[in-house]
Amino acid sequence: MAPIAVTHVVEAAKPSKTTGNRKSAVEETGESIRLxxxxxxxxxxxSGVAPTYVQANLIVLPSQYASDFRLLCRRNPVPCPLLAESKEVGRWDQLQSWIQGVxxxxxxxxxxxxxxISKYMVYENGNxxxxxxxxxxxxxxxxxxxxLIGCSYSFETALTAAGLLPAHTAHGRNVPMYRTKIPLCPAGVFQHSTYVVSxxxxxxxxxxxxxxxxRPYVATHGEPIDWGWDAVERLGIQDLSRPEYGEAPIATDGSPLVRGMGIEDDELVPVFWxxxxxxxxxxxRAKPEGTVIGHAPGHMLVLDIRDWDIIPKQEEIPI
Amino acid sequence: MAPIAVTHVVEAAKPSKTTGNRKSAVEETGESIRLxxxxxxxxxxxSGVAPTYVQANLIVLPSQYASDFRLLCRRNPVPCPLLAESKEVGRWDQLQSWIQGVxxxxxxxxxxxxxxISKYMVYENGNxxxxxxxxxxxxxxxxxxxxLIGCSYSFETALTAAGLLPAHTAHGRNVPMYRTKIPLCPAGVFQHSTYVVSxxxxxxxxxxxxxxxxRPYVATHGEPIDWGWDAVERLGIQDLSRPEYGEAPIATDGSPLVRGMGIEDDELVPVFWxxxxxxxxxxxRAKPEGTVIGHAPGHMLVLDIRDWDIIPKQEEIPI
Known part of the structure; x- marks a missing residue:
């Protein structure tokens, strides 16, 4: 594919975008969004909602697949950092934490x-x-x-505080997400799947x-897995302007955030998590039997814990 | 590349091969091999030495790279399961364990x-x-x-006990190891590297x-990352008969363990960990400044703990 570059970037912190029918930004907590x-x-x-409250991806599985899924997360902690799961089979109201000290x-x-969660996806036999x-x-x-799996929205607050507001937040859009050819390490029934990246x-x-x-946000994907225009080919992304999930990188005025152009050291490059x-x-891929539930990409479960609760100390990295 | 198949397999348990000048197989423990x-x-x-005693890969780094290396392991636990490290900077005689309950x-x-360790490799500025x-x-x-990083020799005892003696052990050879194109998740200075597989x-x-x-041996690479002839191309392995590390799959009588042939359901296929x-x-790849030490591939540090000490219980999978 021809190299394309992103034309807009906003480095200064900006007020968060309009987010539906919430009453006021000052009232936002994980609990208020959930309720x-x-x-x-x-x-x-x-994205950008209830800043500093950790957000989570959801997968709900029939219990026979729980063990394999737990192992999938353990073997692939960068795309699948496991934060918590149902306290017991069938429990939708209580969690067992996998975060040390929480x-x-x-x-x-x-x-x-x-x-x-504001919106869900439902799969039957993997469809x-x-x-x-x-x-x-x-x-x-x-x-x-x-x-519950960690979400990269958690480090967006830190990026914004450092003057590195993500472009999609600045433009009030969902982050673009892409299918890649990078294989996951298989675990039981979960085979031949690949990374999705934001x-x-x-x-x-x-x-x-x-x-x-x-980097410290290991429970929410941590540092990028690749970056630069070369990465687009390495990851096997077909077209950066057509993400498989989320929204295309387009500005609020309708102008595209990506356009065909050469690569210069001083230009914007895509960074992938x-x-x-x-x-x-x-x-x-695995097509497990029965009903599987997920969140709609970008529509996360907002939690009570804060970004700083999930940054592990060095002494907490056991096998 | 043309598909190739392995022509020998030994499923029955066999006595371990001759292993240099050790006195007797019955005296073998991790400590006796170390001494x-x-x-x-x-x-x-x-390979096949001191069965059930856990063996480990070694990497010794200048302290400035310790944090990045720890993160590399955490982000890539399948090829790099971290078992332990020096208790303090400079300590060659005491370990801090990363294995829960050990x-x-x-x-x-x-x-x-x-x-x-019987043989070491030394790198200066990455060379x-x-x-x-x-x-x-x-x-x-x-x-x-x-x-110390977990080693797949740990699960070979379990495979042998199940009648699935690894071919390289049966033939008294080192396991073949191959460079692949599967990227590691980067961590600090450690960028653009790829999986090695056995x-x-x-x-x-x-x-x-x-x-x-x-599968349960998560601390020693766990279940395979890929298998079958298609996997050779997926992993980007150039020539299965010419591994980058270890020994080529050749039998004790000198006949090749691999030869050109088609794929049949009942045939042997390569399995990669x-x-x-x-x-x-x-x-x-990273070329860290200063002196880095590793074990010579196949020449592992043999530990005092046993294979069953490193199989985690389900409740021990924290972030």
Whole structure:
């Protein structure tokens, strides 16, 4: 493919975009967003919402696949950092935490996994059967286990604070996400799947700074997995202007954020992070029997814990 | 490349091969092998040695790279499962364990990282300067940190017990190891490196059994990352008969273990696991300043802990 470059970047912090029918930015917490989604009052995506509150990707599986999925996360912690799961099979209201020093109750005091995300996806035998539905009460059974995976929105606050506001946030859009050819390490039934990545454009000279800021966020994908125009080919991305998930990189005025041009040291380049939509790709590949539920990409579960609660100390890296 | 197949396989358990000048197989423990290597009496590779004693890959780095290397392991736990590291910077005799429920003293009661491996590799500024040397006393400094990475030899005992003796063990050879094009997730200075894999041929009908047996060994690479003839191309391996590390798959009578032939369901296929030589490839890529030490591929540090000590329980999978 011809190289393309991103034409817009906003480095200064800006007020967060309009996000549907929330009452006021000052009231936003993880709980307030969950309760609003549960009441059907919050229906938007969640990029930039409730800053510093950790957001999570969701996968809900029949219990027979729980062990393999847990192993998939363990073997692929960059795209699939496991934060928590249902405390017991069938529990949609309580979590077991996988974050050291954090309890399930601290992650979400008041939880209904079936209702607290603004939009869901439903798969039957690995095939998408419902897209962007508002709750999954009818789909949830006593045999389901919910898994929460870290989300890169968590480090966007830190990037913004450092003067590196992500372009998609500046333009009030969902982050673009792409299928890649980078293989996941298989785990049981989950085979032959590949990484999904999110993309944020940054100036080449800022890349080491961007890497350094996101590096400690190991529970929410950490530092980028690749960057630069060469990375587009290495990752096997077909067309940067047509992401498989999220929204194309287009500015609020409708102008494209990407255009054909050469590469200069001082130009913007795409930077790619592991993405928590990866497990949904794995579901499509593995085609597990029965009903699987995920969040709609960009529509995350917003938690009670804060970004700083999930940065591990050095002494917390056991096998 | 043309598909090639492995012509020999041995499924029955066999006595371990002749392994240099060890006195007797019945006396073999991790400690006895370490002390023999320290005394210059054990100089061979360690596949099939001291069965059930965990073996480890070694990387020794200047302290300024320790943090990035720890993160590299954390982000790539399949090729780089971190078992332990020097208890403090400069310590070659005591370990800090990263295995839950196991202390450093339990991993090795009597240790001299500079002498207890039969053969070492030395890199200066990322370039190999010494190959297969017997000790690294002269190279070790007070600024060095040693890291131990799990080794796939640990699950070979379990495979053998299940009637799936690895072909290289049956033929008294080192396991073949190959460079691949599968990227590691970068961490700090460690960028643009790729997986190294080990290969063991198995019958196609045995692959699910092989996967199941090795799956629990998450601290020693776990289940295979890929398998079958298609995998050779997916991994970007140029020539299966010419591994970059270890020994070519050739039988004791000199006949090749690989030959050109078509693929049949009932034929042997190559099965690939993540390999602890991966960090040495990362060193060659990153070219860290100063002296880096590794084990010679196949010549591992044999520990006091046993294979069953490193199989984690389900409740031990924190972020």
């Amino acid at each position: 609003a989604a549960r009441a059907g009052e919050y229906t938007d995506q969640t 309890t399930g109750d601290q992650i979400t005091k008041d939880l209904d996994i079936r209702n607290d 998408l059967t419902k897209s962007h539905c508002h709750n999954v009460e009818a789909e949830w059974t006593e045999d389901h286990v919910g898994f 993309m944020r454009p940054y100036r080449r000279r800022d890349i080491e700074k961007v890497r350094g800021i996101t 592991g993405c928590g939509v990866t497990p949904q790709e794995a579901i499509r | 023999a290597a320290r005394a210059g009496e054990y100089t061979d590779q360690t 202390t450093g003293d339990q991993i090795t009661k009597d240790l001299d990282i500079r002498n207890d 190999l300067t010494k190959s297969h040397c017997h000790n690294v006393e002269a190279e070790w400094t007070e600024d060095h940190v040693g890291f 290969m063991r041929p198995y019958r196609r009908r045995d692959i699910e059994k092989v996967r199941g047996i090795t 993540g390999c602890g030589v991966t960090p040495q490839e990362a060193i060659r």
